[in-house]
Amino acid sequence: MSNGVLVIGGGAAGMMAAIFSARAGAAVTLLEPNERLGKKLNITGKGRCNVTNDSERDELIANVPRNGRFLYSAFSRWDGRDTMVFFESIGVPLKVERGKRVFPVSDRSFDVSAALERELKRLNVRIVRDRAEALIIKDGRVCGAKSGKASYPADAVVVATGGVSYPATGSTGDGYRFARQAGHTIVPLHGSLVPLESDDGDCAAMQGLSLHNVTLTVKNQKNKTVYQELGELLFTHFGVSGPLVLSASAHMRDFEKDSYRLLIDLKPALDEKKLDERLLRDFAERSNQNYDNLLGGLVPHSMIPVIVRRTGIPADTKANSITKEQRRRLLETLKAFEIPVKGARGVEEAIVTSGGVKVGEVDPNTMASKLAPGLYFAGEVLDVDAYTGGFNLQIAWATGKAAGEAAALG
Numbered sequence: 001m002s003n004g005v006l007v008i009g010g011g012a013a014g015m016m017a018a019i020f021s022a023r024a025g026a027a028v029t030l031l032e033p034n035e036r037l038g039k040k041l042n043i044t045g046k047g048r049c050n051v052t053n054d055s056e057r058d059e060l061i062a063n064v065p066r067n068g069r070f071l072y073s074a075f076s077r078w079d080g081r082d083t084m085v086f087f088e089s090i091g092v093p094l095k096v097e098r099g100k101r102v103f104p105v106s107d108r109s110f111d112v113s114a115a116l117e118r119e120l121k122r123l124n125v126r127i128v129r130d131r132a133e134a135l136i137i138k139d140g141r142v143c144g145a146k147s148g149k150a151s152y153p154a155d156a157v158v159v160a161t162g163g164v165s166y167p168a169t170g171s172t173g174d175g176y177r178f179a180r181q182a183g184h185t186i187v188p189l190h191g192s193l194v195p196l197e198s199d200d201g202d203c204a205a206m207q208g209l210s211l212h213n214v215t216l217t218v219k220n221q222k223n224k225t226v227y228q229e230l231g232e233l234l235f236t237h238f239g240v241s242g243p244l245v246l247s248a249s250a251h252m253r254d255f256e257k258d259s260y261r262l263l264i265d266l267k268p269a270l271d272e273k274k275l276d277e278r279l280l281r282d283f284a285e286r287s288n289q290n291y292d293n294l295l296g297g298l299v300p301h302s303m304i305p306v307i308v309r310r311t312g313i314p315a316d317t318k319a320n321s322i323t324k325e326q327r328r329r330l331l332e333t334l335k336a337f338e339i340p341v342k343g344a345r346g347v348e349e350a351i352v353t354s355g356g357v358k359v360g361e362v363d364p365n366t367m368a369s370k371l372a373p374g375l376y377f378a379g380e381v382l383d384v385d386a387y388t389g390g391f392n393l394q395i396a397w398a399t400g401k402a403a404g405e406a407a408a409l410g
Contacts, residue, residue, distance in 0.1 A: 003027075003143070003144070003153045003154045003155050004026050004027030004028055004029065004154060004155060005018075005021040005026045005027070005028045005029070005154060005155065005156050005157075005158065005404070005407045005408055006028075006029050006031065006144060006145060006152050006154035006156070006157045006158070007021065007028060007029070007030045007031065007157075007158045007160060007404070008031050008132045008145060008157065008158065008159050008160065008161055008174075008175070008178070009031070009032065009159065009160035009161040009162060009175070009379075010030055010031075010032030010034065010037040010038065010127070011037075011038060011039070011040055011041060011160065011161075011162050011379065011380075011396070012038065012040075012041050012379060012393055012396035012397065012400065013160040013162075013378035013379025013380070013381075013396040013397075013399060013400035013403075014030060014032070014158070014160035014161075014378065014379070014400065015030070015037060015038060015113075015116045015117075015120060015400070016116075016378070016396065016397050016400030016401050016404065017158045017160055017376075017378050017400040017401070017403045017404030017407070018030045018120055018123075018125045018158075018404060019116070019119050019120060019123060019125070019404065020400070020401045020404035020405045020408070021158070021404040021405065021407055021408040022120075022123035022124070022125050022408075023123065023405075024404070024405050024408035024409055025408060026407070026408035027126075028123070028125045028126065028408075029125075029126045029127075029128060029152060029154070030120065030125055030126065030127045030128070031128050031130055031131070031132050031145065031147075031152065032127065032128075032129065032130075033129060033130060033131035034129075035129065036113070037113060037116070037117055037120075037127070038112070038113030038116060038117075040162065041109060041112060041113050041393075042109045042110055042113055043109070044109060044351075044393065045103065045109065047108070047109050048103050048104070048107045048108070048109060049103065049104060049108075049109030049111075049112045049393075050101050050102065050103060050388075050389065050390040050393065051083065051084075051087060051092075051094065051102045051103060051104065051112060051390060051393060052080045052083040052084060052102045052390040052391075052393055052394045052397065053080045053099075053100050053101060053102060053389050053390035053391055053394060054080050054081065054084065054096045054100040054101075054102055055079065055080045055081075055100055056079045056080070056081065057072070057075040057076050057079050060075045060079060060080060060391060060394060061075060063386050063387045063389065063391045064384060064385070064386040064387075064391060064395070065250060065251070065253075065385075065386070065387070066192075066354060066383065066384055066385050066386075067359045067382075067383055067384045068384070068386075070359040070362075070364050070382075070384060071364070071384060071395065071398065071399070072364065073364045073365045073402075074364065074367075074398040074399055074401075074402045075394075075398055077398075077401075077402070078397065078398040078401050078402070079394075079398075080100075080102065080390070080394055083102075083394060083397050083398075084102060086397075087104075087112070087115065090115045090116070090118070090119050091115050091118070092104050092111055092112055092115045093105040093106075099389050100389070100390075101389050101390050102390055128152075130147045130149065130150060131147055131148075131174070132145040132146070132147055132152070132174065132178070133145075133146060133147050133148060134146055134177075134178070134181060135157065135178050135181050135182060135375070136151065136153070137181070137182065137372065140372060140373065141372065141373045141374045142156075142157050142182060142369075142372050142373070142374035142375040143155070143157075143374055144157065145157060145178075154374075155374065155410065156374050156375075156376060156407035156408070156410065157374060157375055157376065157407075158367075158376040158377070158378055158400075158403045158404060158407050159175045159178050159179065159375065159376070159377050159378070159381055160175070160377070160378040160379045160381065160400060160403070161173075161174045161175030161178070161381055162175070162353075162379060162380045162381065163189070163347075163352060163353025163356060163380040163381065164176075164189055164347050164348070164353050173189075175356075175357070175377075175381035176189075176356065176357070176381065179357045179377070179381070182369060182371060182372035182375050183371045183372060184357050184358065184361050184369065184371060184372075185357075185358040185361060186355070186356065186357060186358070187355040187356060187357075187358050187383040188355050189347060189353055189354070189355035189356065190344070190347055190350075190353075190354050190355060191249075191344055191345065191346065191347035191348075191349065191350025191352075191353065191354065192249060192250050192350055192351070192352050192353070192354040192385045193246040193247070193249060193250055193350055193351035193352050193385075193387075193388055193392075194246065194249045194344045194345050194346075194347070194349055194350035194351070195236065195238070195239065195240065195241035195245060195246070195249075195344070195345045195349060196239050196240050196241075196245055196248070196249060196252075196262075196341050196342075196343070196344055196345070197238050197239040197341070197342045197343050197344065197345060198238075198239035198240065198339050198340055198341055198342055199340065199342050200239075200339050200340055202306045202309075202310075202339070203235050203236065203237075203238070203239050203240060203339065204235075204236075204237050204238075205302075205305070205306060206235040206302050206303055206306060207235055207236055207237045208234075208235065208236075208302075209234070209235045209300055209302050209303065210232060210233070210234045210235075210242065211232060211233055211234075211235075211242075211264070211266070211300070212232045213230065213231075213232070213268065213269075214230070214231070214232070214233065214244075214264050214265060214266055214268060215228065215229070215230045215264070215265040215268040216228070216229060216230075216231070216233060216244040216245070216248060216262060216263070216264055216265075217262070217263040217264075217265070217336075218248050218251060218252060218260055218261075218262055218263075219260065219261050219263065220258050220259070220260055221258055221259045221260075226251045226252065226260070227247070227248045227251040227252075229244055229247060229248070230268060231243050231244040231247075232244060233245050233264070238345070239339070239341070239342070240262065240339060243388065245262075246351060246388060247387055247388045248262070249344055250385070250386075250387050250388075252341070252344070255341075255343045255344065259340075259341070260341040261338055261339065261340050261341060262338065262339040262340075262341060263336045263337070263338055264336075264337040264338075264339070265334075265335050265336065265337075266298075266299060266334045266335070266337055267298075267334050267335065272331060272335060275331055275334065275335065276327070276331055279327055279330065279331060280327075282294060282297060282298075282319070283319040283320065283322060283327070284319075286319050287318070287319050287320035288318055288319070288320065289318070289319050290315060290316050290317065290318065290319075291308065291313050291314065291315055291316070291317040291318075291319065291322065292304055292305075292308055292315035292316075294319055295307055295308070298334065299334070307330070307333060307334075310333050310337075311326065311329045311330050311333050312326075312329065313326050313329070313330070351388075351392070352380060352385045352386075352392050353380055353385070354383075354385045355383055356380065356381050356382050356383040356384075357377050357381055357382050357383060358383055359382060359383050359384065362377055362382065365402070365406075366402060366403070366406035367382075367399050367402045367403035367406060368403075368406055368407075376403040376406060376407045377399070377403065378396070378399040378400040378402070378403040378404070379395065379396040379399055379400060380392070380395075380396065382395075382399065384399075
């Protein structure tokens with residue numbers, strides 16, 4: 001191939017596409033405006049980088065609520081185990097944690113991006129610090145890209161520019177503009193894995209409080225459970241955030257047509273009978289203490305005034321005068337602390353972007369455009385997104401590999 005492959009975007013999908021294009025024999029140029037490759041990759045998993053999930057094809061697809069079947073071919077050829085073998089082979093020892101989440105043994109995301117950079121250099125991939133502004137299209141075929149200062153001719157172009165979440169990392173939506181230029185449909189964008197807003201003033205009252213080992217249940221307006229998981233969450237001035245909430249948001253797709261409420265089980269290790277027995281025991285052992293003091297043994301300090309208000313039991317009520325009905329109200333509050341949800345925060349606060357290049361216009365085997373020869377897509381720019389647990393990065397690796405190899409082989 002005379003002009004080789006041009007990869008636009010030096011994130012997870014772009015680096016993977018460049019590596020596998022070069023491994024397939026192509027001369028590869030990687031275009032990235034950031035001073036560092038993998039800028040977003042370096043902040044994933046709280047800086048630890050949840051590289052993938054130790055799962056095979058069907059389990060991976062089950063964790064992709066949006067257009068998971070589109071990834072059937074890519075995941076068939078490159079699943080979580082393949083990703084693990086790949087990273088071990090380029091010098092990143094891995095470990096598997098709860099929920100089959102895979103991390104580098106070092107707990108350092110920079111080790112992941114550094115290993116990918118080393119592999120790019122070993123394969124003589126040309127890395128250019130520049131920002132593409134438009135595709136070069138001749139007679140309907142994509143044959144390169146241009147910036148304000150240069151043109152980059154290519155026989156094939158892989159667009160791997162990410163979404164619009166975390167704009168500070170360079171995810172500014174350029175790829176959607178390129179796709180539209182080539183005639184593609186862009187499915188409307190919104191955030192996924194994003195904090196949630198609530199009008200309930202109790203959230204702001206508990207701002208900064210982090211709850212660990214609680215069960216979060218999400219109910220829709222038909223009272224159907226759409227999500228339930230044990231983990232941690234955080235109260236904020238606008239509502240709630242934290243790992244549980246981010247995961248839950250991926251299941252809350254349509255705030256225009258549906259409404260949601262969160263139920264937090266503050267004592268998931270105790271069923272109602274055991275919790276009631278504990279309350280009776282606490283009240284008996286501390287019979288002359290005030291109600292608000294009793295709560296100190298049950299909930300974090302900043303939550304006490306909220307529980308007092310929600311249960312309607314005066315703070316100075318003595319334990320020995322709390323009625324059975326009042327005890328029941330406390331139990332129900334502890335087992336189902338309710339927060340109404342107003343909506344999700346903006347896409348700029350999301351971990352991933354939902355929406356993007358319409359997958360019906362992309363070949364699922366090669367990630368090639370069905371509309372413009374010479375054009376390929378990889379990663380978050382596509383209309384696919386997954387739950388937390390390494391699944392979104394697995395999409396980046398699998399689609400990046402598929403696009404890179406196909407672009408090299410033409």
